[in-house]
Amino acid sequence: MTVSPLQGITHACFGLSYLLAFALELARLFWPRTGWRVAALGLGLAGVFAHTLYIYFHHPSPATPYGSLLLLAWVLALFYLYGTTVRYARQAWAVFVLPVVIGLVGLSLAFAATADAPPLDVPAWLTGEHFWGTVHGALILLASVGVSVGFLASVMYLVQARRVRNKVNPARVVPLLSLERLETMNRRAVNVAFPLLTAGLLVGSLLLKTEHGAPETWLSVKVLSTAGLWVVFLVLLYLRYATNVPGRRLAVLSIVAFGLLLVALAAAHPFVVGEAR
Amino acid sequence: MNLRAIGCNVESAAVELREKLVFDEPKLRRALAELTARYGAEAVVLGTCNRVELYLARPEDGSPVHAPLVAEFLGEVHGVPADLIVLHLYELADAAAVRHVFRVAAGLDSVVVGEDQIAGQVKEAFDTARTCGATGPLLNALFPAALRVSKRVRTETGIARGQVSVASAAVRFVREVFDHFADKTVLVIGVGEMGQLTLVHLKELNPAGILVTNRSPERAATAAAEYGGQAVPWDQLDDALVRADIVLSTTGAPELIMPRRRFEEKVLSKRGRRKLVIFDLAMPRDFDPRIHDGDPVSLFNVDDLTAVRDQQLAERRRHVGPAEAIVETEVGKFVQDWNRRKDGPVIGQLTAEADRIREAVLGPLLEKLNGAQTAAERARLVEGGLRLLQNKLLHGPIAALRDAAGQAHHGSLRDALRKLFGLQG
Structure with missing residues (x-):
């Protein structure tokens, strides 16, 4: 059996590509050069390509912190490419999205097991061999994308709102999306993520009850932080549609939701035994 | 090269004289024909609100056309004593004339440095002269070169970057808050001159509607008809503010028309989370400045907009040096190319x-x-x-x-x- 050289791709390949792309995008803001945008895009594209191949060859399990963070980083990297090339080419999109991608890749690396780690004992339904397990994983992953997009929109919103509040000359600062656009992006992300998260949690709860009913699993960090995330989302929706709370506060709550998501993803899954790989 | 650039601008002549030297279309065509016939010269006349300049090129062996002759000509055309005109004319010869037209086209000689209208005006002046048959080999080479230099300067330096008027600064701020305008309503309070100019810029965003209110119902109706908007009675100001997304206020009221408490009770509480951008261009101000919080209410006054404009102008001035360097290189190239072209037959x-x-x-x-x-x-x-x-x-x-x-x-x-x-x- 032959081994493709592409199987030798490591975290460093795409992590460094993203890092260099970010450095170039950052430099471009202060010293605008067309070539730097092209180089940054090339590096970003190479990073996404390497990232995709890595996932294809290594099949990281979404049930593990390592796998879920890596998969989320991959989806956000696609989001970065789409935004930079199609929708928000004139705005400082990459400067906000790439740090999150790099952070998630770095965090997943921190969870990567050593080479001699014992094999994992992951339940079949969680790794995707079981239909409902796959559904649960897919729903949570998609909701995570929504939470991340909401987080990105919120960070940009807070920066933009601060600028408008201080009446900063728009021509002298990094171009950002309008407050209206960012608010819409955040609202849509939350509106999409909440039902997905709810459905994912319901499926997960049923599975937990029927196939892994140990009472202590309900009190695991993962389950509690995910439940907390769901509650924050509920509060977000209430504040958005039933009150006149300013957009800034909603943005702060969306950032809190992302923090809880990171805790949930980083926490060991109650069903997985062994190294978190 | 036998080229002269002769004329006056804001620095050499007061507006009282410049406005007398303005060429309308028929007068311009007659002048171009006369310049060609009388002096045997290629001619382009550039007339803007800041300058009136004649670019005249004669054959190498001919004597150049000088400022007194041009003053005499302008005096005849406009009915102004030549003695009065000649005092305010400057005359630039050959390479200096080339440098001048390059600087003018690049916006380096403009009051608002880097402004882009001038390039269009230079092109228009050249096109008119060409269609009148008033240009020849030298001006046919000079003006397209000037437009190329203008483009190069604007592309390679930041001299044309950003907006440099109060009205455009207002539009810039609006775009920081709103993404689209097809569902937005603009409310105009009062009908001040600066407000009219800003409204012209805001109208280019194609808002869904324009509301106009004024203490005088007649003036509100007239202004509404003029702007293509809808007049709103003055006593419905609060309701109009609830409906509006962008407000332009330029009343001559001696005190605040919208104190903070009234705004919060009668307007803000009924708007939900909808964003509102207010441009208070009145002096004294119409809106209580304390209502500004950036989200959802943003309030900008004249000083805020002027500060942005001044920052942009200062930013542009930083790029004058590199722009002048480009002009100098291009002048050298043009003169060299022209001389080479002249030596060709020999x-x-x-x-x-x-x-x-x-x-x-x-x-x-x-x-x-x-x-x-x-x-x-x-x-x-x-x-x-x-x-x-x-x-x-x-x-x-x-x-x-x-x-x-x-x-x-x-x-x-x-x-x-x-x-x-x-x-x-």
């Missing part, structure tokens, strides 16, 4: 003459070489042929030098020959 004649002499020597020499029997005879023939070629080539310069003996230009001709043939001392 070089052609010189080459043709040398070809004729070569053929005259080579033909007979080849015939004689065919009949030669020995190498020594062939060498003698070649040497004779080359000597003949040398004599024929040098005959003209040497004869000219001898003929000039005793004349005024003898010395300069001798120096020219030394330079042309690389002779020492």
Whole structure:
């Protein structure tokens, strides 16, 4: 059996590509050069390509912190490419999205097991061999994308709102999306993520009850932080549609939701035994 | 090159004189025809609110057209005494004239440095002159070059970056808050002059509707008709503010028309989370400045917008140095290219003459070489042929030098020959 050289791709390949792309995008803001945008895009594209191949060859399990963070980083990297090339080419999109991608890749690396780690004992339904397990994983992953997009929109919103509040000359600062656009992006992300998260949690709860009913699993960090995330989302929706709370506060709550998501993803899954790989 | 740029601008002449020298379309066409006929010159007339300039090019051997003549001409066309005009005219010759038109087109000579309207005005002036048949080889090369330089300066430096008017600064702020405008309503309170200018810019965003209110219902109705909006009674100001997304206030009220408490109770509480951008361009101000919080209510006054405009102007001025450097390079290139182009016919004649002499020597020499029997005879023939070629080539310069003996230009001709043939001392 032959081994493709592409199987030798490591975290460093795409992590460094993203890092260099970010450095170039950052430099471009202060010293605008067309070539730097092209180089940054090339590096970003190479990073996404390497990232995709890595996932294809290594099949990281979404049930593990390592796998879920890596998969989320991959989806956000696609989001970065789409935004930079199609929708928000004139705005400082990459400067906000790439740090999150790099952070998630770095965090997943921190969870990567050593080479001699014992094999994992992951339940079949969680790794995707079981239909409902796959559904649960897919729903949570998609909701995570929504939470991340909401987080990105919120960070940009807070920066933009601060600028408008201080009446900063728009021509002298990094171009950002309008407050209206960012608010819409955040609202849509939350509106999409909440039902997905709810459905994912319901499926997960049923599975937990029927196939892994140990009472202590309900009190695991993962389950509690995910439940907390769901509650924050509920509060977000209430504040958005039933009150006149300013957009800034909603943005702060969306950032809190992302923090809880990171805790949930980083926490060991109650069903997985062994190294978190 | 025999080029002159003669005219006046904001620095050399007051508006009272400049407005008398304005060319309307028929007057401009008549003037171009007259300049061509009277002075045998290529002509372009550039008239903007800040300048009136004539670019005149005559043949190399003709005497240039000077400022007093242009003053006389302008005086005739506009009915203003030439003596009055000539005092305010500047005259730039050849390379300086080239530099001037390049700087003008690039916006470096504008009141608002880097402004982009001037490039269009230069193009229009040139197009008009060309369609009138008033341009020739020099101006047909000069003006397209000026437009290229303008583009290069604007692309390669930041001189044209950002907006430099109060109205455009307002639009810039609006775009920081709103993404689209098809569902937005603009409310105009009062009908001040600055507000009108800003409204023109805001209308370009194509808002869904424009509401106009004024203490005087008649003035509100007139303004509404003028802006294509809907008049709202003054006592419905609070409701209009609830409906509006963008507000432009320019009343002449001596005190606040919208104190903070009234705004919070009658307006903000009914708007939900909808964002509101207010431009309070009145003096004294119409809105309580404490209502500004950036989200959802953003309030900008004249000082805020002026500060943005001034920052942009200062930013543009930073790029003047690099822009001037580009202009200088391009002036050098243009003058060099033009001189090369002017030398073309002379070089052609010189080459043709040398070809004729070569053929005259080579033909007979080849015939004689065919009949030669020995190498020594062939060498003698070649040497004779080359000597003949040398004599024929040098005959003209040497004869000219001898003929000039005793004349005024003898010395300069001798120096020219030394330079042309690389002779020492």
